[in-house]
Structure formats: C-alpha cells, structure tokens
Amino acid sequence: PLGDPKEGGSKMVSEIYLTRLLATKGTLQKFVDDLFETLFSTAHRASALPLPIKYMFDFLDEQADRRQISDPDVRHTWKSNCLPLRFWVNVIKNPQFVFDVHKNSIMDACLSVVAQTFMDSCSTSEHRLGKDSPSTKLLYAKDLPCYRGWVERYYRDIAKMAAISDQDMDAYLVEQSRLHAGEFNTLGALGELYQYVGRYREEVLTALERDAACRKQRLRQRLEQVIALVSSNS
Structure with a gap:
C-alpha cells in the first residue's frame, strides 16, 4: 500500500509526489518565466522603467563610489535589497495585497516556492545542492542561472540609462502628489x-x-x- 512505512511503500510515495511536483512545475513554468522577465526588464510591453528606480539605483552607485566600494556584489546586493527583495517578494507571497483573492494554505505554499526562487535569483552566492536538499530548492535549480542572468542584465541596463536630474525627479514627485491627492x-x-x-x-x-x-x-x-x-x- 502507498501508506506503508516500509521501504517499498515510502519509495513509491516519493516517486508519485515527485512526478506530480514536476508536472505542476511544468504547467506553471511559462507564468513564472513571464513574471520574472517582466519584473527584470527596463521596458516591457510599452511600459517604461519608473523614474524613481533609476534615480535610486544611481544614488546607490554614487554612494558606493564615494565610499570606494569596488566589489560589484555589494552594489548588486544593495539594489536587490531596495527593490526586488523588499517590494516584489512581498507582493508575490501576498497577492491579496493587490488583488481581491483568497490565499489558502496550498496557494501560500506554492507562492512561497516562487518567492524563494525569486530571492535566490537575486543572490550573488552559489547554493550548493545535493540529494538531501529540499525539493523546493531542487525544483528550479536548473532555471536559476537564467534568472540570475536576467537580474544582472536588468541592473546593467539601468546603469546605462541617462541619469535623472533632481529637477525631473522633483517634477515627477509633484505630479504624483497631484494625481494621488487626498488618497493618503x-x-x-x-x-x-x-x-x-x-x-x-x-x-x-x-x-x-x-x-x-x-x-x-x-x-x-x-x-x-x-x-x-x-x-x-x-
């Protein structure tokens, strides 16, 4: 029987679980890829990069230059902590903050895997995986190099963009204040x-x-x- 704690039953349960896990991952793969590629693109579907992101990332680079920090991993980590890991991970794990949806325990577990993959994509350190690693880590192990490439390209593309002047940033903030007056x-x-x-x-x-x-x-x-x-x- 499948529930038999003996070796044969336990192995069969693991194989069935793994098969279903991989099948589910394959079904969701395109949606996860689209999400990651959209979040790590400076221009996607005619949507330009918001000015504050460029302004903030340039500020971080300026601070690194001022403090003579040449390690690119430090700059990468600063930018990741400011936007992807502080904002987007929260939205991925909690879609009910943005959409009128109910998040049950199964959805929460699935979104946690996507969020963990998203966090690993922003990491600069290599994660050593083995046979004892959790299945949630192994699931996207082969996709991580591609995702990390997207993150690095995203930061490079932003760095190459024309700088945002203080006057343009001030004008943008004034306009945003006007558009959302009375909401806060x-x-x-x-x-x-x-x-x-x-x-x-x-x-x-x-x-x-x-x-x-x-x-x-x-x-x-x-x-x-x-x-x-x-x-x-x-």
Missing part, C-alpha cells in the same frame, strides 16, 4: 517621519551638516526649526 494621510506620514527624526536626531542633523547639497539648502537649520516648532506646540 499626509499628517500621519509626517508624524511617522518626525518620530524617526526624534529617535535619531543627532545622527540626522550631523548628516545634513556634512552633506554639501544639504548645507547649501540649509536643511539642518530648517529641520531644527521644525523640531523646535513641534516641541513648543506639544
């Missing part, structure tokens, strides 16, 4: 930012004083005025 609690967001500033007041003020662009705009003095104003009102 602005005072609530400012309150959260003020709590952060209160917790790291000296560090923030020191950083503003050291940065030439911040000194030019007198941001330290302006922030001190805000702190004094809020403290007096409190």
Whole structure:
C-alpha cells in the first residue's frame, strides 16, 4: 500500500509526489518565466522603467563610489535589497495585497516556492545542492542561472540609462502628489517621519551638516526649526 512505512511503500510515495511536483512545475513554468522577465526588464510591453528606480539605483552607485566600494556584489546586493527583495517578494507571497483573492494554505505554499526562487535569483552566492536538499530548492535549480542572468542584465541596463536630474525627479514627485491627492494621510506620514527624526536626531542633523547639497539648502537649520516648532506646540 502507498501508506506503508516500509521501504517499498515510502519509495513509491516519493516517486508519485515527485512526478506530480514536476508536472505542476511544468504547467506553471511559462507564468513564472513571464513574471520574472517582466519584473527584470527596463521596458516591457510599452511600459517604461519608473523614474524613481533609476534615480535610486544611481544614488546607490554614487554612494558606493564615494565610499570606494569596488566589489560589484555589494552594489548588486544593495539594489536587490531596495527593490526586488523588499517590494516584489512581498507582493508575490501576498497577492491579496493587490488583488481581491483568497490565499489558502496550498496557494501560500506554492507562492512561497516562487518567492524563494525569486530571492535566490537575486543572490550573488552559489547554493550548493545535493540529494538531501529540499525539493523546493531542487525544483528550479536548473532555471536559476537564467534568472540570475536576467537580474544582472536588468541592473546593467539601468546603469546605462541617462541619469535623472533632481529637477525631473522633483517634477515627477509633484505630479504624483497631484494625481494621488487626498488618497493618503499626509499628517500621519509626517508624524511617522518626525518620530524617526526624534529617535535619531543627532545622527540626522550631523548628516545634513556634512552633506554639501544639504548645507547649501540649509536643511539642518530648517529641520531644527521644525523640531523646535513641534516641541513648543506639544
């Protein structure tokens, strides 16, 4: 019998499970490939790369240059932590955040495998796999080199794009604020930012004083005025 704990029954269960697992993976393969290729493309189906992504990645490269960090894996990891691993993994694991769908336990388990593969695709370290490795890791082992190539190409393509000026970025943010006016609690967001500033007041003020662009705009003095104003009102 299939449930027999003896060697024959256990082996048969494993073979049936593996066969079904591979069949399911084959059915979903195109959808997973389309998802990964879309997320790691600078232009896909006439959708241009959002300006903030280019601006943020250039900022990270600038910080690496300023600190004389030449290791490409460090830059790769910074970018992965900022966007794919912080944002997209959360959406992949929790589609109910975006769509009106119910996520049951089976769907959660399947999406966890896709999310883990997505995270492995962004990794710069090679994962050594063997016969004792979990099946969820072995399932996409042969696809990972291709996915990692897409990630590396994505970061390279963004680096080659024309830089976004501060003026263009400011105009973009103003336009986004106009389009979504009234959708967010602005005072609530400012309150959260003020709590952060209160917790790291000296560090923030020191950083503003050291940065030439911040000194030019007198941001330290302006922030001190805000702190004094809020403290007096409190």
